[in-house]
Amino acid sequence: MKSGVRSQESGVEKYEAVIGLEVHAQMLTDTKIFCGCSTKFGSEPNTQTCPVCIGMPGVLPVLNKKALEFTIKTGLATHCKISPYSRFARKNYFYPDLPKGYQISQYELPICEGGYIEIVADGEVKRIGITRIHMEEDAGKNIHEGGGHYSFVDLNRAGVPLMEIVSEPDIRSPEEAAEYMKKMRTILRYLGVCDGNMEQGSLRCDANVSIRSVGQKEFGVKTELKNINSFKFVEKALDYEIRRQIKVLEEGGKIIQETRLWDTATNTTQSMRSKEEAHDYRYFPEPDLVPIVVNQEWIDEIKSTLPELPDAKRERFVTQYGLPEYDAELLTSERAIADWYEDAVNVGVQPKAVSNWMMGELMRMLNEESKSIEECPLKPDQLAGMLKLIDDATISGKIAKTVFEEMYRSGKDADTIVKEKGLVQISDEGAIEKVVDEILLKNVKEVERYKAGEEKLLGFFVGLVMKETKGKANPQILNELVKKKLS
Amino acid sequence: MKLNELTIAELRRLLDNREIKPHEVLDDIYNRIDSVEDKVKSFITVTKDHAYEMAKNAEQAILSNKQSLLTGIPVAVKDNMCTKGILTTCASMILNNFIPPYESAVTARLKEQGYVLVGKTNLDEFAMGSSTENSGFHTTRNPWDLERVPGGSSGGSAAAVAAGECIAALGSDTGGSIRQPAALCGVVGLKPTYGRVSRYGLVAFASSLDQIGPITKNVTDTAIMLNAVAGHDPLDSTSAPAEVPDFAKFLGQDITGLKIGIPKEYFIEGMDKEVDDAVRSAIKKLEALGAIPVEVSLPHTGYAVAAYYILATSEASSNLARYDGVKYGFRASGGKDLLEMYMNTRSQGFGAEVKRRIMLGTYALSAGYYDAYYKKGQQARTLIKQDFDNAFKNVDVIVTPTSPSAAFRVGEKSANPLQMYLSDIFTISVNLSGVPAISIPCGFTKDNLPIGLQIIGRHFDEDAILKIAYAYEQSTEWHLRRPQL
Numbered sequence: 001m002k003s004g005v006r007s008q009e010s011g012v013e014k015y016e017a018v019i020g021l022e023v024h025a026q027m028l029t030d031t032k033i034f035c036g037c038s039t040k041f042g043s044e045p046n047t048q049t050c051p052v053c054i055g056m057p058g059v060l061p062v063l064n065k066k067a068l069e070f071t072i073k074t075g076l077a078t079h080c081k082i083s084p085y086s087r088f089a090r091k092n093y094f095y096p097d098l099p100k101g102y103q104i105s106q107y108e109l110p111i112c113e114g115g116y117i118e119i120v121a122d123g124e125v126k127r128i129g130i131t132r133i134h135m136e137e138d139a140g141k142n143i144h145e146g147g148g149h150y151s152f153v154d155l156n157r158a159g160v161p162l163m164e165i166v167s168e169p170d171i172r173s174p175e176e177a178a179e180y181m182k183k184m185r186t187i188l189r190y191l192g193v194c195d196g197n198m199e200q201g202s203l204r205c206d207a208n209v210s211i212r213s214v215g216q217k218e219f220g221v222k223t224e225l226k227n228i229n230s231f232k233f234v235e236k237a238l239d240y241e242i243r244r245q246i247k248v249l250e251e252g253g254k255i256i257q258e259t260r261l262w263d264t265a266t267n268t269t270q271s272m273r274s275k276e277e278a279h280d281y282r283y284f285p286e287p288d289l290v291p292i293v294v295n296q297e298w299i300d301e302i303k304s305t306l307p308e309l310p311d312a313k314r315e316r317f318v319t320q321y322g323l324p325e326y327d328a329e330l331l332t333s334e335r336a337i338a339d340w341y342e343d344a345v346n347v348g349v350q351p352k353a354v355s356n357w358m359m360g361e362l363m364r365m366l367n368e369e370s371k372s373i374e375e376c377p378l379k380p381d382q383l384a385g386m387l388k389l390i391d392d393a394t395i396s397g398k399i400a401k402t403v404f405e406e407m408y409r410s411g412k413d414a415d416t417i418v419k420e421k422g423l424v425q426i427s428d429e430g431a432i433e434k435v436v437d438e439i440l441l442k443n444v445k446e447v448e449r450y451k452a453g454e455e456k457l458l459g460f461f462v463g464l465v466m467k468e469t470k471g472k473a474n475p476q477i478l479n480e481l482v483k484k485k486l487s
Numbered sequence: 488m489k490l491n492e493l494t495i496a497e498l499r500r501l502l503d504n505r506e507i508k509p510h511e512v513l514d515d516i517y518n519r520i521d522s523v524e525d526k527v528k529s530f531i532t533v534t535k536d537h538a539y540e541m542a543k544n545a546e547q548a549i550l551s552n553k554q555s556l557l558t559g560i561p562v563a564v565k566d567n568m569c570t571k572g573i574l575t576t577c578a579s580m581i582l583n584n585f586i587p588p589y590e591s592a593v594t595a596r597l598k599e600q601g602y603v604l605v606g607k608t609n610l611d612e613f614a615m616g617s618s619t620e621n622s623g624f625h626t627t628r629n630p631w632d633l634e635r636v637p638g639g640s641s642g643g644s645a646a647a648v649a650a651g652e653c654i655a656a657l658g659s660d661t662g663g664s665i666r667q668p669a670a671l672c673g674v675v676g677l678k679p680t681y682g683r684v685s686r687y688g689l690v691a692f693a694s695s696l697d698q699i700g701p702i703t704k705n706v707t708d709t710a711i712m713l714n715a716v717a718g719h720d721p722l723d724s725t726s727a728p729a730e731v732p733d734f735a736k737f738l739g740q741d742i743t744g745l746k747i748g749i750p751k752e753y754f755i756e757g758m759d760k761e762v763d764d765a766v767r768s769a770i771k772k773l774e775a776l777g778a779i780p781v782e783v784s785l786p787h788t789g790y791a792v793a794a795y796y797i798l799a800t801s802e803a804s805s806n807l808a809r810y811d812g813v814k815y816g817f818r819a820s821g822g823k824d825l826l827e828m829y830m831n832t833r834s835q836g837f838g839a840e841v842k843r844r845i846m847l848g849t850y851a852l853s854a855g856y857y858d859a860y861y862k863k864g865q866q867a868r869t870l871i872k873q874d875f876d877n878a879f880k881n882v883d884v885i886v887t888p889t890s891p892s893a894a895f896r897v898g899e900k901s902a903n904p905l906q907m908y909l910s911d912i913f914t915i916s917v918n919l920s921g922v923p924a925i926s927i928p929c930g931f932t933k934d935n936l937p938i939g940l941q942i943i944g945r946h947f948d949e950d951a952i953l954k955i956a957y958a959y960e961q962s963t964e965w966h967l968r969r970p971q972l
Contacts, residue, residue: 051589055809057582057690058569058591060723090805092852094829101808153813282852284861287695287802289724 015211015249017242018219019171020131023184025163025194026138026202027070033137033161034061034104041200045143045154053159055099060288063088067161068111068292070193071135072302074163075112077187077309078130082299086111088135088286093279096153097140105164106134107283111292117187118311119179121172128180129168138162163194169208169219174238181205181234186310190335198230205229207238210255211245220245221255225269227262237262241269313338321351330359336373340380347384349391357383361404378408386414399423399471427474429481432465435473436481439464450486458482491515491651492969495560495708498654502549502559509542509549509559509603512654516561516605520652523972528627529637529647531566532574533606541603548601556715558601563653565644566607567614568699569688570594573604577690578622579612581810581817581836591688592723593657593699593716600715605653608643612838613807614664614692616640617910620901621840628897629672630970631936635894638668638910644702645672649970655703655712659689661696662795663890663914666926669702670889670939673928673968675956676702677709678914680947681921682727684713685720691806693799694725696918705966706927706957710734713949729947737950738957743777745955747942748882752788753913759892765930765938766888769959773886776958781882785874790867791916792908797851797864798919803841804848810836843904872920879945884955887913889926889939913941923949927956928965937965 032039035052052059075082089107112133118125140158144151165184171177185196185203196203205228210220223245228237240262245255259278260269308316310332317328317338332338337358344354362383366376386403389395395403395418406417418424426432439461440447450457461482465473490498490512501507517535524530538561545559564570567577569587576582590598597604611621619627619642627642629635630650637646641658645668648656658665660678669676677700684699691697701712714735719728749770754763774780812818812832819835822828837845851860878885890910900907917924922943929940940959944952960966 051587054814056587056589056815057575057577057585057809058567058587058686058688059589060687060725062722062724092805092808094808094811096811096813096825099809099814101811102805280854282805282849282854282857284801284805284852284857287693287725288691 012246014213015242015246016214016216017172017174017238018169018210018212018222019173019177019238020169020208021167021171021177021180022206022208023165023167023181024204024206025074025165025188025196027067027161027163027193028195029064029066029070029161031064031066032159033064033067033135034159037159039160041202043156045152045156048156049158053099054155055101061104063289063292064161067135068294069302070161070191071111071133071163072294072299073191073306074165074188074193075115075133076299076303076306077191078112078115078117078133078165080112080115080130080133082294083109083111083113084294084296085109085291086294087291088289089283090286091281091283093281095139096151097142097155097158099140099155099158103137103139104286104289105136108285109291110134111294117180117183119176119183121176121179126170126176128170128176131166131168133163133165136162136164174235174242177207177238178231178235181231183310186333190307190309201229205234207234209238209241209245211242211249221257223255223257223269224259225262226259226272233262233264236267237269240267244269307335321345321355323351323355327352327355327359331355334373340373340376343380344384347381349384349387353387353390354383357387357404361401365405365408377411382407382413389414389418393425393427393474394418395423395425396471396475398475399425423472425474426469426472427477429477432469432473432478433481435465435468436461436478436485439468440485447486458486461486489515489519489651491519491561491654493654494704495557495654495711498560503554505549509545510539512559513538513542513561513603516653519650520605523630523650524652526628526633526972527630527646527650527652528625529563529608529643529650529652530606531576531578531609531624531643534573534604535606537573538603538605545601545603554601556600556711557597560602561605561654562597562602563605563608563644563647563656564594564597565610565641565656565658567610567659567690567692568594568657569690570604570607573607575607575690576623577613578610578624579837579841580623581832582690583623583817585816587688589688592685592720593688595688596716596718597657602715605647608641608647608656610643611640612841613690613803614640614659614661614697615803615840615844617663617667617907618895618897618901619643620897621838623838626897629894629936630972631673632894632934635896635936636671638671638890638894640664640668641676641702642668645669645674645676648672648674648702648704650972651969655701655708657699657712657716658702659692659697659699660914660918661692661698661799662918663911665700665702666914666924666939666941667890667911669926670928670941671894671937673931673937673965673970674702674704675706675709675925675927675966676700677713677925677949677952678917678923679713679717679949680727680923681918682725683729683923683947683949684716685718685723685726687720687722691802693802694806695802696795696799698918706925706953706960707735707738709925709956710738710953727947732950734949734953737954740954741777742773742955742958745778745884745951746781746882747773747778747955748781748783748878748885750783750785750788750878750885750887752785753887755891757891758888761930761932762888762890762892762938766886766940769929769940770886772962773955773959776962778955783878783882783885785871785878785885785916787867787870787874788916791871791919792912794864794867794871795911795915795919796847796908797860798868800844800848801851801861801864802848804845804852807837807841807845812836840904868919871916875916875920875922875943883944883951885943887941887943889913889941893932893934893936893938917943922946923952925952925956927960928968929959929963930965931968937968
């Protein structure tokens with residue numbers, strides 16, 4: 001079934017979910033969108049504020065050009081049209097974390113419109129439309145601590161630039177929604193416009209959800225879900241909400257248009273406000289900012305700075321390096337991982353070998369220490385250097401694991417480690433033969449059993465030789481020698 | 488002759504020749520304030536100690552020949568422009584304790600030019616009004632007749648200049664708030680082109696209409712003040728990167744052959760006969776000076792007041808949302824929750840007219856009404872702009888009365904907001920279209936009340952206005968009359 005709600009509940013099969021996502025992405029500009037204050041996360045409350053971002057009387061906003069550039073960049077990367085003429089609008093409402101009593105946003109004329117991104121759903125590539133991307137300022141934070149009859153307001157976040165990316169209602173299941181979020185995050189991180197950190201709130205998501213009978217064209221009544229601020233919650237919250245709506249309809253009820261809040265404590269969605277209680281934001285054009293006029297020349301210039309995007313990179317990894325889709329997908333999930341990979345391959349080693357080591361040992365060790373690839377103590381050419389030692393039979397694959405760990409911990413090159421620890425593989429047939437002969441002499445009984453047909457004892461002999469040579473014997477030569485001697 | 492009675496240009500010469508010292512000018516200013524302020528009430532805050540400090544610096548500058556345009560000149564500033572460390576109230580209870588930690592762009596520029604701040608002048612609360620009767624503190628009186636209003640909203644600034652309590656002043660003009668009080672007080676007031684002067688630090692009433700400008704005793708001083716404050720400001724996105732000429736150089740230029748447009752829609756039924764006569768004779772005078780009167784039409788004039796009161800109140804409803812009692816200014820006590828705190832603060836902190844306009848604007852922007860009001864207002868604004876564009880294809884300036892009547896009595900219109908709104912009928916279109924306009928004295932009623940002549944120019948063509956205003960002024964003596972107090 002298509003709804004993605006895999007359950008045996010009654011009626012589920014009859015329905016299809018229709019989902020649209022509104023993603024808020026904090027931009028990685030150094031300064032706020034309308035003033036020069038720092039956007040750094042985690043500073044002491046109200047230390048990154050000025051008269052402009054705390055909305056004192058008489059001050060005026062000035063647009064941060066970098067925020068505009070980042071939004072255009074995102075628009076271009078998601079196949080949007082960039083409007084040559086767009087403008088800001090005021091969204092009016094009262095809340096203590098909103099110092100001016102209005103948020104400067106875009107309404108009628110957003111900067112980007114009509115794009116899409118591609119996700120993989122049920123093994124097939126699916127396009128999710130992007131309705132629009134617009135710029136706006138973030139609000140501050142209310143802090144309810146201390147238990148007094150008051151709350152605190154921290155305005156460090158007020159004025160941090162946000163992009164709101166609104167999707168078309170093209171998403172049909174919680175899994176697709178999660179895929180969409182992941183893909184969007186990857187693109188934003190590739191572009192370097194947002195760090196994509198949902199836990200810290202630099203990437204946030206609201207969802208519009210409705211259900212309809214399979215085959216029905218019209219949309220059902222939608223609810224808006226808020227507070228789904230982790231990848232895990234995107235799927236969970238949508239899953240819950242779809243089931244809830246199905247249950248309401250199955251019991252003969254009606255869906256009410258409302259805003260619902262995802263409650264992480266109960267894993268349910270709770271009604272926050274109905275359509276009647278919805279704010280009237282009284283949008284009107286922001287008179288303190290002139291309309292944004294963007295010329296094609298600048299758009300082209302920004303276009304020329306676009307990095308290779310994840311889809312293109314993945315395809316290239318498959319064709320250029322002969323990698324399986326799975327490897328390519330993983331290696332291109334982060335731009336830094338892909339760069340690391342290519343830096344290693346470019347030294348001149350087997351692409352698939354690099355992939356195996358990265359996806360295996362390297363990722364395992366990074367994960368153990370919760371490190372990102374940027375923090376990896378190992379350099380790509382060090383891995384390549386080690387792979388060369390395997391290629392030219394200086395070390396065995398088994399020894400390589402030891403070398404790799406040592407490289408990771410000490411930062412020394414594979415060459416140095418192999419020399420220092422005497423790990424060079426013994427490929428001298430004579431030397432290996434000597435050890436093999438010794439071992440066979442010492443284990444006469446086992447030799448007889450082998451000859452009597454117990455062929456699995458081959459491994460026993462090989463193991464003993466390896467032990468004796470501290471693992472340095474060339475495994476291929478060793479295997480052949482043992483077989484020859486015993487035949 | 489007392490020094491406070493002189494103009495900027497006259498004082499500049501005396502100061503630069505070291506015949507007088509800045510503190511001597513200040514002495515005369517504050518003596519005058521001491522003797523008339525009780526009656527006129529131009530000021531909300533008088534910054535005497537601070538002024539003498541500034542005068543000291545001015546004296547140093549003059550002694551080391553480093554004087555600028557306004558070194559040692561006492562200037563008053565309307566109390567809706569932020570002055571760092573000095574109370575800035577907007578004549579509102581809601582800002583009755585607000586001391587800005589920053590300087591407005593205009594006062595920063597005046598500082599660079601060496602000015603001495605006399606004090607902060609009274610206004611209608613948040614610049615909403617035409618009489619200063621909406622001030623949260625007190626009503627300023629017209630120096631020509633203390634029973635009458637000085638006009639508004641820059642009534643404090645205009646009255647202070649007319650009463651000799653300062654040499655010049657800054658006002659702000661959203662729908663006529665510089666020109667109308669200048670006319671009613673018999674002084675010169677200029678609203679520059681929208682974008683000519685930075686609005687940074689001007690507490691916003693209606694952002695797309697507000698513009699700061701000078702109020703002075705004559706046209707020469709207006710040019711000097713404009714030179715001091717005009718020019719692009721990177722902190723105000725709506726300030727224009729247009730080149731700023733030396734405005735003084737246009738004074739004295741020949742006006743022969745200049746075409747002055749007379750809009751038929753501005754000479755209407757119900758206009759005060761004396762005003763009508765004075766303006767018509769001013770036009771005759773300009774004709775005698777070589778200008779060519781041409782009848783023009785501004786066909787959408789009739790929509791101006793309605794469009795203005797929709798657009799200005801819409802913007803105001805949003806601009807004034809920040810006064811919520813949370814971060815600064817007045818906070819009402821006793822609210823049991825956040826909403827009550829908001830409501831009590833705003834109910835007690837704002838005056839009746841401000842609340843009326845917030846409600847009007849909120850309504851005009853509301854879902855379901857936006858198209859019928861705000862949008863229509865914007866469309867009317869576009870048509871009014873086009874009227875001016877078309878008219879200026881054929882004429883260099885447009886000449887009209889500044890206000891349909893001379894100063895009215897205190898209380899005469901305050902009970903009837905619509906009547907009050909109509910006193911801006913000739914000035915509002917100028918703000919809607921963004922063009923510059925000046926009001927200069929052009930006569931007196933038989934009751935000895937000043938009458939103003941408005942000269943409107945093309946965008947960024949303050950040159951033409953100043954040229955014609957100066958020519959007219961030089962051939963008349965209206966500007967030399969001073970009220971007896």
